[in-house]
Amino acid sequence: MTDLSEMGKKAKTAEFQLSQLGTVQKNKALEQMAVALETNSAKILAANQKDLENAKNNSMSEAMQDRLLLDDDRIKKMADGLRQIAEQSDPIGKVDRGWTTEDGLDIIQERVPLGVIGIIFEARPNVTVDAAGLCFKSGNAAFLRGGKEAINSNIALSDTLRTALKDFGLDDNSVQLIHDTSHEVAQEMMELSDYLDVLIPRGSGRFIKMVVNKAKVPIIETGAGNCHIYVDESADQAQAIKIIENAKVQRPSVCNAVEKILVNQNIADEFLPKLAEKLKQEQVEIRGDAGVQKILPDVIPATEDDWYTEYNDYIIAIKVVPDLNSAIEHINHYNTQHSEAILTENYQNARQFQKQIDAAVLYVNASTRFTDGGKFGFGAEIGISTQKLHARGPMGANELTTTKYLVNGDGQIRN
Structure with missing residues (x-):
């Protein structure tokens, strides 16, 4: 003993x-x-x-x-x-x-x-x-x-x-x-x-x-990492696909891997087929809301539980949202206050996202995979704190x- x-x-x-x-x-x-x-x-x-x-x-x-x-x-x-x-x-x-x-x-x-x-x-x-x-x-x-x-x-x-x-x-x-x-x-x-x-x-x-x-x-x-990436209507779409691929596929089992993608409805018809093609090449299972299902009929319907789930696997859930405010509301409701990202070329949207999302780390045009003590220059990390007292983040x-x-x-x- x-x-x-x-x-x-x-x-x-x-x-x-x-x-x-x-x-x-x-x-x-x-x-x-x-x-x-x-x-x-x-x-x-x-x-x-x-x-x-x-x-x-x-x-x-x-x-x-x-x-x-x-x-x-x-x-x-x-x-x-x-x-x-x-x-x-x-x-x-x-x-x-x-x-x-x-x-x-x-x-x-x-x-x-x-x-x-x-x-x-x-x-x-x-x-x-x-x-x-x-x-x-x-x-x-x-x-x-x-x-x-x-x-x-x-x-x-x-x-x-x-x-x-x-x-x-x-x-x-x-x-x-x-x-x-x-x-x-x-x-x-x-x-x-x-x-x-x-x-x-x-x-x-x-x-x-x-x-x-x-x-x-x-x-x-x-924290558990139910991390989101919001793709704004002004996003560089080619860059967005590379960032999402990295955030999901490089190491899907870690807490800073992306689990949810929110896509602005104004680019969904154009963007989602290209994103789905890349994710399927990487053997990622896609689950989607009704808006995603209209564009990608073969995706698995997302349930309410999906929006709360940290998969730690080759699975991702995608939702079509009408605007930035809706994306912020969704993320603040379902996230674990770990790491969130916006992909955008609109400076005001980037600032609003970083100001209004409640999370330890907020990215503009970068992969959530960088939430790491080593990448932040600390040499290593003892963990990513998602609480607010004493310490927060790596x-x-x-x-x-x-x-x-x-x-x-x-x-x-x-x-």
């Missing part, structure tokens, strides 16, 4: 050491962690192969197997992500503001670590490395629990990182992985409020909702900090 309390105590001890490390020392350790990933790639890939074999035996979809897959290129990208994290400015000790009060007190608001960060996630082994790297850079201990689908990969990755830290003379309990993937242990982790300062879930919308409902530890909610090292006030006086007492 896994003793989470004992692991929590070790994490708290490691957290104190981490909070005292200087930037140079942290960056050198991150480089050593990156080298260790590359050096141990054969061991990591062998472990990942076991997970892939289990996934195939359990009839996991190809899109979800792609989430699970590691190869030399993906290991290199994880290592490069650690190096990019090292290159980022250190958020710890950064002064947000400072001032002197009327009582002569000098006050500084300074960035400090959150503490011990729990990350509970599904079949994405790269999360093990991204979370460990970002937590380490921001002076936090990482307390990880991945899904059973990736357990062999996660063990190999976490062992590699822990060995690198130990070889560098640091506490390897800065990164801990729970090996027991049972629901009972997951529930226990969600209640570990004596040791975890915050819990970040990553996975499907259903999984995240379950964690939010059951956890007793404070949550930063990362979360890098800076978002894993809080503040404290340093108040210096000269004998002042309050009257």
